[in-house]
Amino acid sequence: MQQLLNGIFIGSIYALFAIGFTLVFGILDRLNLAHPAVFAASAFVGIELVERGGLSLWAALPVVFVFGAVLGLVIERVAFRPLKNRADAHFAGLISSIALAGMLIALLQWRYGPDTRRFPPGSFPDTRFEVFGAQVTLVQVVILAVSLALMVGLTYMVTRTRLGRGMRAVAENPTAARVLGVNVDRVTAVTFAISSALGAVAGVLFAINVNTAQLGMGAAIELKGLAVIIVGGMGSLPGALIGGLLLGLAEVFAVQHIGSSWVNVIAFGLLFVILLLRPQGLLGARKVREV
Amino acid sequence: MLGQYATTLTFIALGAIFAYSFYAVLIAGQLSLGQAGFAALAAFSGAYLAPAPDDVGDVPSLLVAVAIGMSVGALGAVVLGLPTMHLRGVFLAIATLGFAEAVRVVLLNQEWTGGAQGLGVPRVLTVGMAWTALALVAYWFWRMGRSRYGRALEAIREDELAARSMGIDVGRHRLAAFITAGAVAGLYGVLYAYYVRLIAPNDFDFVAAVEGLVTAVVGGSTMFLGPLLGSGFQTIVPEIQRAVGVEAGWIRPFLASLLLLVVILFLPGGLASLIPRRTRMPSGAADDDATGLAGRRHPEAGEPVVTLSGLGKEYGGVHAVRGVDLEIRAGEVVGLIGPNGAGKTTLVNMISGLVPPSSGSATVLGTTVGSTPVHRIAAAGVSRTFQHSKLFNRLSALENVLVGAHLVSRPTFLRRLFWLPSARRDEQAALRQAARCLERVGLSELAANRAESLSYGDQRRLEIARALASDPSLLILDEPAAGMNHVEAARLSELIRSLARDGLTILFIEHNVGMVLQTCTRVVVLNFGEVIASGAPDEVAADPAVIEAYLGSAEEDADGTGARAGATAAGTGDAPPDAVANLRPGAAGTLDTPDATRDAT
Numbered sequence: 076m077q078q079l080l081n082g083i084f085i086g087s088i089y090a091l092f093a094i095g096f097t098l099v100f101g102i103l104d105r106l107n108l109a110h111p112a113v114f115a116a117s118a119f120v121g122i123e124l125v126e127r128g129g130l131s132l133w134a135a136l137p138v139v140f141v142f143g144a145v146l147g148l149v150i151e152r153v154a155f156r157p158l159k160n161r162a163d164a165h166f167a168g169l170i171s172s173i174a175l176a177g178m179l180i181a182l183l184q185w186r187y188g189p190d191t192r193r194f195p196p197g198s199f200p201d202t203r204f205e206v207f208g209a210q211v212t213l214v215q216v217v218i219l220a221v222s223l224a225l226m227v228g229l230t231y232m233v234t235r236t237r238l239g240r241g242m243r244a245v246a247e248n249p250t251a252a253r254v255l256g257v258n259v260d261r262v263t264a265v266t267f268a269i270s271s272a273l274g275a276v277a278g279v280l281f282a283i284n285v286n287t288a289q290l291g292m293g294a295a296i297e298l299k300g301l302a303v304i305i306v307g308g309m310g311s312l313p314g315a316l317i318g319g320l321l322l323g324l325a326e327v328f329a330v331q332h333i334g335s336s337w338v339n340v341i342a343f344g345l346l347f348v349i350l351l352l353r354p355q356g357l358l359g360a361r362k363v364r365e366v
Numbered sequence: 367m368l369g370q371y372a373t374t375l376t377f378i379a380l381g382a383i384f385a386y387s388f389y390a391v392l393i394a395g396q397l398s399l400g401q402a403g404f405a406a407l408a409a410f411s412g413a414y415l416a417p418a419p420d421d422v423g424d425v426p427s428l429l430v431a432v433a434i435g436m437s438v439g440a441l442g443a444v445v446l447g448l449p450t451m452h453l454r455g456v457f458l459a460i461a462t463l464g465f466a467e468a469v470r471v472v473l474l475n476q477e478w479t480g481g482a483q484g485l486g487v488p489r490v491l492t493v494g495m496a497w498t499a500l501a502l503v504a505y506w507f508w509r510m511g512r513s514r515y516g517r518a519l520e521a522i523r524e525d526e527l528a529a530r531s532m533g534i535d536v537g538r539h540r541l542a543a544f545i546t547a548g549a550v551a552g553l554y555g556v557l558y559a560y561y562v563r564l565i566a567p568n569d570f571d572f573v574a575a576v577e578g579l580v581t582a583v584v585g586g587s588t589m590f591l592g593p594l595l596g597s598g599f600q601t602i603v604p605e606i607q608r609a610v611g612v613e614a615g616w617i618r619p620f621l622a623s624l625l626l627l628v629v630i631l632f633l634p635g636g637l638a639s640l641i642p643r644r645t646r647m648p649s650g651a652a653d654d655d656a657t658g659l660a661g662r663r664h665p666e667a668g669e670p671v672v673t674l675s676g677l678g679k680e681y682g683g684v685h686a687v688r689g690v691d692l693e694i695r696a697g698e699v700v701g702l703i704g705p706n707g708a709g710k711t712t713l714v715n716m717i718s719g720l721v722p723p724s725s726g727s728a729t730v731l732g733t734t735v736g737s738t739p740v741h742r743i744a745a746a747g748v749s750r751t752f753q754h755s756k757l758f759n760r761l762s763a764l765e766n767v768l769v770g771a772h773l774v775s776r777p778t779f780l781r782r783l784f785w786l787p788s789a790r791r792d793e794q795a796a797l798r799q800a801a802r803c804l805e806r807v808g809l810s811e812l813a814a815n816r817a818e819s820l821s822y823g824d825q826r827r828l829e830i831a832r833a834l835a836s837d838p839s840l841l842i843l844d845e846p847a848a849g850m851n852h853v854e855a856a857r858l859s860e861l862i863r864s865l866a867r868d869g870l871t872i873l874f875i876e877h878n879v880g881m882v883l884q885t886c887t888r889v890v891v892l893n894f895g896e897v898i899a900s901g902a903p904d905e906v907a908a909d910p911a912v913i914e915a916y917l918g919s920a921e922e923d924a925d926g927t928g929a930r931a932g933a934t935a936a937g938t939g940d941a942p943p944d945a946v947a948n949l950r951p952g953a954a955g956t957l958d959t960p961d962a963t964r965d966a967t
Contacts, residue, residue: 100456106456153627154627157631158631161634162759162760162818163634165397165455165456166392166397166583166587167583167630167631167634169397169579169583170579170580170583170584170626170630171627171630171631173576173580173626174623174624174626174627174630175623175627176623177619177620177622177623177626178620178623178624178627180619181616181617181618181619181620181623182616182620184615184616184619185615185616185617185620294572294573297572298463298467298572301460301463302460302464305457305460305461309456309457336471336474336475337471337475340467340468340471340472343464343465343467343468343471344464344468346460346461346464347461347464347465347468350450350453350457350460350461350464351449351450351461
């Protein structure tokens with residue numbers, strides 16, 4: 076039971092991170108490899124807000140959300156918009172976002188140094204609950220609640236609001252969306268902002284969960300995020316949620332039963348099988364090719 | 367002097383070889399990150415299995431290790447490639463990445479690899495050896511570039527579907543490119559192992575794979591020198607920073623990333639785009655000398671070319687094409703007309719093998735359509751153009767047509783490696799063929815221009831030239847005159863008739879009814895997926911069913927667009943075949959009207 080809950084907590088963070096990834100891919104058909112750098116940056120910024128700014132853990136979350144959104148706008152403007160009309164926009168976007176991620180990580184190193192950072196002692200409330208015989212901290216409950224709330228909010232926004240309709244229209248056909256009066260550039264920028272804001276919150280939640288922030292934490296979760304969005308189906312939001320939870324659970328159980336060094340083989344073995352059997356992922360839709 | 371820079375130079379060579387393993391697939395438009403896995407497998411198996419340098423000497427030991435490593439890498443590529451070759455773009459990248467990660471973790475958990483501590487390997491590799499290996503790899507890709515095989519890979523990168531229609535076996539070519547990547551990555555893995563003294567599975571992780579990819583893309587993935595330039599750039603930038611006294615820490619990675627960003631944003635073709643690209647033109651005049659080209663057997667006039675019986679296609683309950691019986695005989699020029707959505711394109715897609723029929727049967731040039739891959743049907747002698755131009759955009763007009771000649775030219779890559787004169791003769795023959803086709807459509811002056819830079823009308827003509835280059839028996843044109851003005855359309859009509867005089871069988875879809883009536887020997891009218899009329903142009907034009915299909919019935923007050931499109935049919939119906947030039951623009955029956963309505967809907 077304890078393992079199950081741990082799997083769900085860590086899985087919900089994976090899901091939140093992966094949803095940011097898959098949102099950009101699903102709507103704009105671009106893989107943003109600066110996403111993991113946003114994840115790492117926001118963890119450091121979150122710690123600084125608590126440490127120097129004297130904010131409580133929870134007050135730091137919305138600030139980090141906004142920070143992430145701003146980063147998202149920067150990423151879109153610098154790494155993706157200039158490539159908009161290029162034939163090789165796919166490859167070029169990958170590389171330019173990797174470059175931007177490198178700059179971001181270098182800046183983090185400048186400001187925070189190469190060492191691992193932690194939240195100041197006493198930042199975490201001590202409240203614990205017992206659920207079906209398993210220990211659960213208040214922090215873990217809040218992590219789960221925040222992740223779920225953000226994912227529900229995102230789903231509502233994409234399916235019900237005017238902006239969400241714009242996003243779906245752009246995903247379907249950018250040219251047609253433009254003709255119909257959708258401001259494609261604005262929708263693109265907003266998509267990046269939301270995506271990065273979610274990635275940022277995931278980063279700070281991850282840092283809270285393990286009480287560390289490292290420069291390499293983005294790279295560590297990047298692969299998992301890619302695995303999750305493939306398993307769930309590229310561009311599928313509920314798919315990313317299910318994929319994230321699945322990965323979290325699989326990891327926890329792999330550590331328990333097979334040994335921690337084999338964790339990634341489980342994740343990627345699963346990924347590989349799904350790609351072969353169902354390339355569109357669990358919940359993804361196959362795009363029909365036009366002649 | 368050299369000794370001082372030996373380490374840097376060796377790492378440039380190693381980085382470049384690894385980048386070539388990405389280049390090998392990028393040139394075919396495949397994004398793979400599995401090379402790190404191939405390199406890891408090769409490095410460990412090569413270092414583990416090869417005899418120790420102390421026993422057999424440095425060079426033999428390294429050569430054996432390289433042979434083992436390249437075989438292991440290539441084998442790994444086959445094993446990974448067979449199940450994943452149907453994946454595209456990001457999906458392929460992530461699947462191959464998953465493979466590389468799995469390899470890394472498995473190696474990490476083996477005892478013979480030394481696990482995380484790594485495996486000690488004697489240092490054998492010298493600068494000279496590294497650069498020799500690099501030179502060989504670069505030479506391979508240099509000779510590949512202008513061979514038939516190299517062009518086919520580029521065509522696949524630019525437009526896979528069009529490449530298939532040119533008779534290129536895309537699956538085989540993609541797998542071949544992937545295996546090359548595996549072998550080159552294997553070479554890198556072994557050379558790396560014999561240089562750094564201690565290899566660990568984590569030397570071949572995700573970060574390493576991304577670095578290889580970045581090097582290839584920064585250098586330029588469309589020109590064989592790209593990976594070398596990229597590796598030089600990636601290795602020298604930190605060195606220069608160190609030399610000018612930029613201190614370690616955050617500034618170096620920051621500047622390196624910034625430079626990378628600048629290169630990718632402002633040099634679309636990578637560093638290699640700074641090198642001017644020579645465009646090759648055929649030497650000698652475009653005469654009718656067809657030596658060096660594979661011969662084609664064309665059906666005799668009157669032999670059946672296409673036989674359709676009860677052919678139908680259904681999309682989720684909607685019958686796009688229903689019960690079509692049609693026979694086209696060699697030498698005919700058949701025009702396929704009908705209102706929008708009548709199923710014309712679906713019908714020709716079935717004939718050219720792009721879309722499998724859901725009912726009925728079709729035989730094209732002796733090949734049964736259905737389960738036959740597109741490239742086989744092309745090989746049987748079918749060549750086509752597309753409704754929306756599907757050119758190889760970043761290739762020159764001439765190269766586009768050269769790809770079109772894939773089926774009639776001979777493979778030249780292996781012979782080019784050894785500079786055999788026969789390879790040169792065959793390449794010249796293909797070039798002459800391409801030049802002839804360009805001349806035929808009147809594009810000789812624009813041969814060196816990129817396809818994407820041509821005007822719309824020229825792009826349509828280029829597609830026809832490309833289709834002609836394979837010396838087809840059946841030519842299918844899907845709305846060749848779309849977007850042409852009436853002067854261009856009249857010229858196109860003349861071209862089609864001259865091709866028919868050469869004995870080519872032609873099936874073409876066109877909305878420009880006047881042009882169809884003037885050009886064809888037979889007209890087939892399709893409406894709601896069914897053939898409603900078929901016969902000589904003037905018979906069909908007078909057929910009440912056809913007029914109704916275009917105009918709507920007399921009682922029904924047809925909407926504006928339908929009426930105008932119909933007026934063309936009616937207006938030209940009674941006119942003699944030459945009437946196409948006499949139609950007054952502005953009158954109801956202008957030639958451009960049907961195109962305009964088509965574009966608007």
